[in-house]
Amino acid sequence: MAESxxxxxxGAPSGLPASWVERARAIIAGEAEPVxxxxxATVVLLRDRPEGxxxxxxxxxxxxxxxxxxxxxxGGAVDPRDADHSVAWAGPDPAEWAKRFGTGASEARAIVCAxxxxxxxxxxxxLAGPNANTIVSDTTGEDWEADRAxxxxxxxxxxxxxxxxxxxxxxxxxxxxxxxxxPEFEDxxxxxxxxxxxxxxxxRTRDVSGEADRVTWARPxxxxxxxxxQEMAMLPPTIDTLRHMAELADPAAALAAAADREITPxxxxxxxxxxxxxxxxxxxxxxxxxx
Numbered sequence: 001m002a003e004s005x006x007x008x009x010x011g012a013p014s015g016l017p018a019s020w021v022e023r024a025r026a027i028i029a030g031e032a033e034p035v036x037x038x039x040x041a042t043v044v045l046l047r048d049r050p051e052g053x054x055x056x057x058x059x060x061x062x063x064x065x066x067x068x069x070x071x072x073x074x075g076g077a078v079d080p081r082d083a084d085h086s087v088a089w090a091g092p093d094p095a096e097w098a099k100r101f102g103t104g105a106s107e108a109r110a111i112v113c114a115x116x117x118x119x120x121x122x123x124x125x126x127l128a129g130p131n132a133n134t135i136v137s138d139t140t141g142e143d144w145e146a147d148r149a150x151x152x153x154x155x156x157x158x159x160x161x162x163x164x165x166x167x168x169x170x171x172x173x174x175x176x177x178x179x180x181x182x183p184e185f186e187d188x189x190x191x192x193x194x195x196x197x198x199x200x201x202x203x204r205t206r207d208v209s210g211e212a213d214r215v216t217w218a219r220p221x222x223x224x225x226x227x228x229x230q231e232m233a234m235l236p237p238t239i240d241t242l243r244h245m246a247e248l249a250d251p252a253a254a255l256a257a258a259a260d261r262e263i264t265p266x267x268x269x270x271x272x273x274x275x276x277x278x279x280x281x282x283x284x285x286x287x288x289x290x291x
Contacts, residue, residue: 020185021277024270027184037181037189039107041115042075044177044241045125046251047199052219053250055242056123056205057232059214071223071232073241074122074209075115077190079154082117083110087159090132091172100176100263101193112171115195117158121151123215124206127174127197128167135170137202148208173197175258177244180237181267183279191265194241196258198251220246227289236281237266239289 026032045056057071083106094109101108120126120139129135147165150156162169175196182189199205207215218226220242226232227239234242248254268279268287281287 019187020183020270023185023187024277025272028270028272034184035187035189037191039078039111039114040076040190040192041078041111041118042073042192042194042237043115043119043174044073044194044196044245044254045119045123045199045205046196046245046254047217048250049219052221053245053248053254054217054219055223055245056199057216057218057223057238058122058209059216059232061213069233070238071227071234072238073194074119075192076118076122078110078114079117079157080110081157081159082113083107084113084157084159085109086163087113088162088168090129090168090170091174093171097171097176101179102263111193112174113158113169115174115193116169116171117151119197120148122209124148124208125199125203126167127170127200128162129170130167132168132170132172135173135200136167137200139203140206145208152210173200175255175261176263177241177258177261178237179263179265181265183268183270185270185277192237193263194237196245196251196254198255224289228291234289236268236284236287236289240284240287243289 023032027034046053056074058074059071060069087109094105094112097108097112098105101111116127124139126136126139147161151158151161177194177196179191179193181191205215209215223232224239224242224246227234245254248257266284268281271278271280
């Protein structure tokens with residue numbers, strides 16, 4: 001079993017929010033209830049390079065209410081409309097995904113659809129094709145950008161977008177990797193499914209996310225080194241995922257490894273050592289990547 005990591009509020013280089021202490025104290029004492037986490041999906045988009053795979057990372061605006069200034073993968077909250085049963089679909093069906101996730105089929109469908117939608121919204125990469133064996137090779141141009149903007153503005157649903165373009169969602173291009181839940185002491189909480197996917201041939205990422213002020217492709221080991229040098233701020237889920245990606249030879253290896261992953265929730269547990277809040281991350285060694 002992997003070693004569990006821990007850190008203390010007020011004393012860690014990661015700078016845990018001071019507001020967590022009072023909320024944690026109230027929650028542990030039974031005087032407050034944690035905020036219910038929203039379902040979310042994140043995609044680790046990988047591209048193959050001779051020196052090893054690179055991951056696509058976005059730096060979230062410092063004005064964002066959640067993970068401000070942090071580097072993260074494309075992703076976001078599940079939209080209720082992502083559960084639309086009429087969405088054109090290829091690959092493992094929602095019932096199969098539900099077995100992996102430990103959810104109902106409708107919820108699994110929404111999570112996978114959110115992963116595809118958010119990836120397109122935040123990078124311009126679309127995991128869909130004319131049929132179950134093909135994938136769109138170019139998503140650049142004014143017409144594609146208009147569709148992407150309409151999705152972001154919630155002026156059209158993913159189902160409507162795919163139907164009008166006569167495309168099917170390719171769920172087989174996604175590999176379920178992990179599930180992370182924001183600690184109970186956060187005001188904004190997410191229950192997030194992480195996926196891996198390879199950049200489709202011919203497609204290119206675009207700096208289009210309104211939530212980011214910078215985007216970059218980076219080898220996982222290089223991104224982790226920049227984090228340790230305090231040049232790229234990241235949260236534990238991103239750090240832990242990049243560690244795993246750094247051990248893989250190419251995107252295909254990541255997708256193959258995903259098939260054997262057990263998807264169980266990972267969430268920091270809090271306890272008090274005197275007046276200090278200690279967060280423990282079961283199964284995650286050095287969660288803030290400082291070594």
